[in-house]
Structures are given as C-alpha cells and as structure tokens.
Amino acid sequence: MRSFDPETLKNLYTPPKDAHKPQNGSVMLIGGSKLFHAASLWSLTIISRIVDMTFYSSVTENNEIVQKAKEEFRNGIIVPRDKIEDYINEADVVLIGPGLPREDGLETGDDDTKHLTEKLLKKYPAKKWVIDGGGLQTISPEVLLELKTMPILTPHIKEFKTLFGIDASAEAAREMAKEYHCVILLKGEEDIVCSPEDAVRIEGGNSGMTKGGTGDVLAGLVAALYTKNDAVLSATASSYINKKAGESLFERVGYYFNASDLADEIPTVMKELIIQ
Numbered sequence: 680m681r682s683f684d685p686e687t688l689k690n691l692y693t694p695p696k697d698a699h700k701p702q703n704g705s706v707m708l709i710g711g712s713k714l715f716h717a718a719s720l721w722s723l724t725i726i727s728r729i730v731d732m733t734f735y736s737s738v739t740e741n742n743e744i745v746q747k748a749k750e751e752f753r754n755g756i757i758v759p760r761d762k763i764e765d766y767i768n769e770a771d772v773v774l775i776g777p778g779l780p781r782e783d784g785l786e787t788g789d790d791d792t793k794h795l796t797e798k799l800l801k802k803y804p805a806k807k808w809v810i811d812g813g814g815l816q817t818i819s820p821e822v823l824l825e826l827k828t829m830p831i832l833t834p835h836i837k838e839f840k841t842l843f844g845i846d847a848s849a850e851a852a853r854e855m856a857k858e859y860h861c862v863i864l865l866k867g868e869e870d871i872v873c874s875p876e877d878a879v880r881i882e883g884g885n886s887g888m889t890k891g892g893t894g895d896v897l898a899g900l901v902a903a904l905y906t907k908n909d910a911v912l913s914a915t916a917s918s919y920i921n922k923k924a925g926e927s928l929f930e931r932v933g934y935y936f937n938a939s940d941l942a943d944e945i946p947t948v949m950k951e952l953i954i955q
Contacts, residue, residue, distance in 0.1 A: 680871075680878040681877075681879055681880070682880050683872075683879050683882075683915050685919065685952070687912060687915070688916055688919070688920075688952055690908075690912060691908055692904075692908055693953060700732065701730075701731040702731065703730060703731045703906075703907065704729070704730035704731060704903065704906025704907050705769060705772075706730050706732075706734070706770055706771065706774060706902050706906060707734040707736070707763075707766060707772070707774070708722055708723055708734065708736065708773075708899070708902070709737075709774070709775040709776075709795075709799075710722060710737060710774070710775065710776060710777035710778045710779055710811075710812065710813075711738055711777070711778040712737075712779055712780045713738055714780065715779075715780070715812075715813075716737075717778070717892060718812060718892060719737050719777045719895070721777070721892045721895040721896050721899065721939070721942055722777045722895045722896065722902070723735055723755070724896070724899070724942040725899040725903065726774070726900075726903045727755055728942075728945075729900070729904070729946075729949075730771075730906055732755070732770075733755040734755070734758050734767075734770055735755055735756070735757055735758060736757075736758040736760055736766075737760075738760070739759075767803060767806070768803075770806070771906040771907075772902045772905045772906050773799070773806050773808055773809070773902075774809040774898060774899065774902035775795075775796055775799065775809070776792075776796070776810055776811035776812035776813050777811050777812045777898055777899070778813065779792040779796070779812055779813030779814060780792050780813055781812075781817065792813045792814065792817045793817035796817065797818055800818070800823075800825065800826060801825055804826045804827045804828075805827045805828060807829075807830075807906075807910075808826065808831070809831045809832075809833065809901050809905060810830055810831070810832050810833070811833045811894070811895070811898035812838075812898070815832060815833070815838045815841070815842050816838055816841050816842070820843055820859055823860070823861055824859060826861075829860065829861060829862055829909075830861045830910075831861070831862045831905060831910050831913065831914050832861055832863045832864065833864045833866065833897060833898050834847070834865060834866065835865075835894065836867060839851070839863075843855050849865075849871045849873070849878065852865045852871050852878070853873045853878050855873075856873040856874050857875045862874045862910040862911055862914050864897075864914045864917070866894060869881065870918040870922070872914045872915045872918060874910065881915060881919050882922075883922035884921075884922035885925055885926060886934055887925060887934040888921075888925040888941070890937055890938060891938065892941075893921075893941055895938065896938050896942045897918070899942075900945060901913055901914055904916060904917055920949055921941070921945065923952065924941055924945045924947075924948045927944055927947070927948055928940055928944050
C-alpha cells in the first residue's frame with residue numbers, strides 16, 4: 680500500500696479564467712432527516728463553495744433552513760423530495776446519505792432510506808455516486824454491481840461492517856473494492872482509500888476531527904471534487920485536504936473546533952495547497 684503523495688494535488692481540476700456556469704461542476708445532495716437535520720447542511724456548506732451549482736433535497740424542515748440561508752447558497756436550488764428526479768440528470772455527481780435515517784424512516788415521518796437509495800442507484804446507474812451515512816448503513820452491497828460508473832463510498836469502521844458484513848481493515852477494504860467495483864474511503868485515524876487496482880494510505884489529522892459532522896464535511900468535499908476529477912484522486916485528495924484543514928485548526932485552537940469550523944477552513948487550505 681502506498682502513501683498519498685501531495686504532488687498529486689497538482690492534478691486536481693482548477694477553474695479556467697474563462698470558465699462559465701456550470702462548467703465547474705454540479706452536485707445533487709440528497710440527505711437530512713427530522714432527527715439528523717444538520718448533517719446534510721455541513722455537506723452542503725462545502726459543496727457550495729467549490730462547485731458552480733448545488734441541488735439540495737432534504738425533508739421540509741431542512742429545506743426551509745437552507746431557504747432562509749439562501750444568501751450563502753446563491754448558486755443552489757432547493758429541491759423537494761418528490762422532485763428529485765426532475766433535477767438529478769442535471770448533476771455531475773449525486774451525494775446521498777448524510778443525515779438520512781439509519782433505519783426505516785417511516786416511524787419518524789422520514790423517507791425509507793434503503794428504498795430511496797436503492798431505487799435511485801438502480802434508476803441512474805450511469806451517474807457518478809458518492810454514498811455516505813444512512814445510505815451506507817441500509818443498502819445491500821449487491822446494488823453497487825448495477826452501477827456503470829465507479830461509486831465512492833465513505834464509511835467509518837462500523838458502517839463498513841454494517842454494509843459488507845466483515846470487520847474493517849485495509850485488506851478487507853481492498854477486497855470489497857475489487858468485489859463491488861467501487862472506491863472505498865475508509866475513515867479513521869489513518870484513512871485508507873481503496874479501488875479495484877490501488878490502495879492509498881493518508882495520514883494526519885487529530886482528535887478534534889472525531890466530532891460529529893466532520894465526516895459529512897468530508898463527504899461533501901469528495902462529491903465536489905468528483906465532479907471534475909477521477910474517483911481515486913477525488914477520494915484521496917479530499918482525505919488529505921480534510922486532514923490538513925484539521926491540522927490548521929489545531930495550530931490555532933487545539934482540539935476545540937467543530938464541523939462548521941472545518942468546513943470554513945477547507946477553502947483556505949485548498950488555496951494554499953492547490954493554487955500556486
């Protein structure tokens with residue numbers, strides 16, 4: 680397994696001077712629930728700062744929160760859940776899962792995450808997918824085999840075991856990436872990114888990044904980069920940038936930062952790492 684080479688960040692897409700909307704990417708974000716309303720908002724924050732267009736679809740309560748904050752998401756469109764398919768074809772990447780209910784959501788009035796996720800994966804197999812959170816904890820991995828593109832999965836160790844039924848490890852991630860033809864970003868103190876052909880170790884970060892929501896920020900970053908880059912580069916670069924943002928915060932405030940702070944720090948770190 681090789682270690683991540685920061686020089687590969689030079690291969691990331693950067694907007695040309697004559698760029699026009701939506702040349703620099705678009706993401707459809709499907710997430711959030713009555714119980715986990717903030718998770719998808721953290722993903723949305725970072726996505727909207729990188730791509731030209733964000734389509735955001737959540738439960739009514741979350742849509743209203745974002746609508747009130749519309750001044751920050753000028754290039755975003757709020758999409759009711761029953762209108763998802765009207766917009767999904769316009770997106771380069773679909774991120775599904777941040778804040779979706781982990782179990783059948785019908786008892787709380789939320790959507791059934793398994794049904795929603797698997798239905799969309801099957802209907803849009805040619806779309807670029809990033810699957811996180813509730814999506815990872817409810818779907819059957821066999822549905823991944825129906826996809827024509829390389830999906831990116833962003834599990835922590837418990838979500839990995841829930842999805843694949845085996846304990847998480849670097850070797851297990853490599854095996855599952857090959858079996859299900861996907862890229863797996865296995866989150867931990869040391870992130871591991873595995874594809875059917877490759878495995879990359881990304882070190883760094885600190886204990887401040889164990890706080891709730893930091894994984895949702897990472898998922899949003901992965902989706903944003905995946906609009907204009909290949910799956911492995913998107914996953915590895917996102918992991919590295921996310922960890923560097925955490926390290927930058929630690930230098931100023933120690934462990935005492937949250938997911939919102941991390942989302943705010945990432946653009947500054949990206950400028951330092953990517954724009955020369």
